[in-house]
Amino acid sequence: MKIKDTNIETSFRGLRKDNPFRVPENYFETFSERLNTKIGEEQRVHVKRSMYITFKPFLAMAASFALLIVLIYIPYRKYYRAESNHFAQNKAVNERIDSAGGFPQALISSFSDEQFMSAFSDMDKSESKSLTSENLADFIAANYNDYEIVANN
Amino acid sequence: MELNEQELIASLKSESGREEAFQLLVKTYQQRLYWHIRKIVMNHDDTDDILQNVFIKVWKNVDGFREDSSLFTWMFKIATNESLSHLQKLRRHTVVSMNEVSQYLAESLESDVYFEGDEIQRKFQLAILQLPNKQRIVFNMKYFDEMKYEEISKVLKTSVGALKASYHFAVKKIEEFLKEDHT
The missing domain is CATH 1.10.1740.10 (RNA polymerase sigma factor, region 2, helix turn helix motif)
Structure with missing residues (x-):
């Protein structure tokens, strides 16, 4: 559809075409001054924002490091404390061993009576289990002569 | 300078x-x-x-x-x-x-202390405010600013043919509005 555009506004011939709107007094004279003030404010905000944007990666990196340190340091510290406690206990035992003048006495003194007795009974069992007839023959041969063996039998 | x-x-x-x-x-x-x-x-x-x-x-x-x-x-x-x-x-x-936007703008016009037009101009502005936004802009640029369609086309990124149609429909709507007795 082709639209004719010949003096279409003649419909409004009776209407005044001049501008019926007004502006406050000295509006255009003072506009650029107000605009400059607003641009100044915008730039200050922009500088603040751009500083934040500039430092944002560094802040993020620092926060990451802090988090990493917390995640590594706290478990390590807990582990280290446990280790050092164990080491301190060992050290105290060693000191007691040294002050008692030798390992067996100190070791014995650190055992309770029950522990001591059960250790001996275990030792007996293990020895009896390992005693064979060959061992017994060797023992008799080493400690008794032939006369003593015949006389006892 | x-x-x-x-x-x-x-x-x-x-x-x-x-x-x-x-x-x-x-x-x-x-x-x-x-x-x-x-x-x-x-x-x-x-x-x-x-x-x-x-x-x-x-x-x-x-x-x-x-x-x-x-x-x-x-x-x-x-x-x-x-x-x-x-x-x-x-x-x-x-x-x-958008009808309520037109209504809001009409109310702004009625209460505008910086509007110094006569009654006919007020009615004319109210008639323009009934148009959809894009049509209103086309009408203002063509009728008041007397811009060429080619210039308007560059600003609004609309073809000259579409602008002519838009202007034509805007004029018809304004005529209709003014024929009715809007006070």
């Missing part, structure tokens, strides 16, 4: 002459842009805010201005978009439909 657009753009993009060129730009175009915005949003205070935003955008983005249109066309485009955005915000925050 005589306004040569190429020199003005070059000065706006240079560090040394930027501020002086910008002042010249504001002085030269402030009134035309003001009246273009005012006819869209009607209210002086809103127009003032939008005009300042337009120039701030020009100040910030002039380095990226590609010069594929004239400086004035570029600024006109920014002013039109800012004004339409303002109306969209009104629609979102204050009212719910």
